[in-house]
Amino acid sequence: MSPEPDRRAIDAIVAQIDAALRDIARRPIVLGLCGAQGSGKSTIAATLERRLRESGTNVATLSLDDLYLTHTQRRQRARNVHPLFATRGVPGTHDIALGEAIFAALDAGAPTRLPRFDKSSDDRARADERPILELPLDVLIFEGWCVGAQPQPAEALASPINMLEADEDPDGIWRRYANDALARPYQRLFARIDRLVLLAAPSFAVVRRWRLEQEEALRRDRPHGRALMDRSAIDRFIAHYERLTRHILIEMPDRADLVLRLDEQRRVRAIN
Template sequence: MLKQQSKFDFTNLSMPSSLSHRLRFDVEQTLSCLYADASLVDQMDELYLPFSNWLSQKVHLGKGPLIVGVGGAQGCGKTTFCSVISRILNKGFDLNSVVISLDDMYSTRHDRLKFADETTPMFSVRGVPGTHDVSFALSLFERLKDLKEGEVMKFPRFDKSIDDRKSVQLWQEIQGPVDVVLFEGWCVGAPPMTEGMDKPLNNLEAEMDADGVWRNTVNELLQGVYKSLFSQIDLMAWMQAPSYDVVYEWRNKQERVLESHLHDIHGILLDTIDLKVMSSKELKRFMQYYERLTRHMLAVMPSKADVLFKLNEKQDVVDMRFPIEH
């Protein structure tokens, strides 16, 4: 990864004046499909196009995909951002770009419960390192890198409303060769934690992890298999929340959007499945599983990431920092 960083001067990038106008409808469609704020399309010229253009110049055509990690606290808008960037790269820069979510790499509910039985019940709850199928993810990335013209592969899809992996028929289909992979997730790129591991951080840890088995196992996994997974990343982008305090509000907003669109998502199957949409009270407890690592990443990722997007409380990108170019 590039280490030296500064603000990037986009005036050096030459883009056709018609590109923004031509892509506007595509971005609007993408936002609509994600039930995202339609006004985000107005960030086209200041955010989406400049970043897409910058990425397009990093692509190593014919030498495998450029893998771009995109991390950020829960609910900060990673999925929407990556989906828009991918659409722009595909439509505006003629690059085969795909979005891969770490959330889709969760182990099946059965496997998570099995791991929880072997370690601690805390691993039955999806979220932290230890609840993903990392070996499966690594094999998928290896296959993706070698995907040739005319070849097709499938990536898993996870359904949070049923807390389990979708059936194979509903997995994401990817055609080769791939130019850009946007690998997004709240803990993508997370380095191991170094401080405060000896004491519980919140009520949940005090109740369920007084002996530290859970948090130390998470850290061991970050030092091991997750380090191998994140080493696949060529460029790391981080979306920095203004503070941890806003993360619950963002994640709660995300959960309520899911709740309001359950019929759109599941259609006639809605009455036949056991949904797992969380109430606000349940979400507050659930967020405590994420709190330790989220606070750690908010502290260390701004200096570790190649690209930094600073967000305000409304989730608007108010500043961007890019690597120094030589």
């Protein structure tokens, strides 16, 4: 489980939001919250929501995960582009047009229903499980493992980064398609972010342990979900994320508005 967020970290994020609210008028502020799997994004987002509501700010949270293509759509992409797209996560497995429509509705002050994704069933939640935003909205927290990420240079894609890529994407079709998606439609979506916060893991190696803890919590909450994974399945699953996670940890700290550097227990050890 994620530890209770450091008050200094929450204060630093709120300061970024307050500055954006002062600088930008007539539309909601979008706070981008990026962090590797299991880094505590959801816990921080929930704490921020409580803190902002206490000050009279109308706030909502949208996860990048909630924009996943449906199970059927990802199966179609797996058939038409590359089999690895059957697994959710990397750029190319999200409905970017849906995200753009949500942001456009928010900017227009129009009522909109936020999507929700049920990871235990590996598909979108039913319509009656999707909240309708209370308007007018002041702040939208947009969180996700690659929110705000930039594409890699083409030469970085030449060699596989792990056994999954070496065995199942030897020609680089999957990773190039994902990188091209990140370079174009995802950048349009991320351009709407007003402030970008990075939860920086100490290394990719710790992400596996964090992801195991996430799955254990999901198993407790939804013990009969058909998409729950064992340890070997999780190892394969996080291999899909390794390339871009490592890239984010290298390139994003220099351009994020705020970087919270975490230790292996997800405690904040530095705020930059």
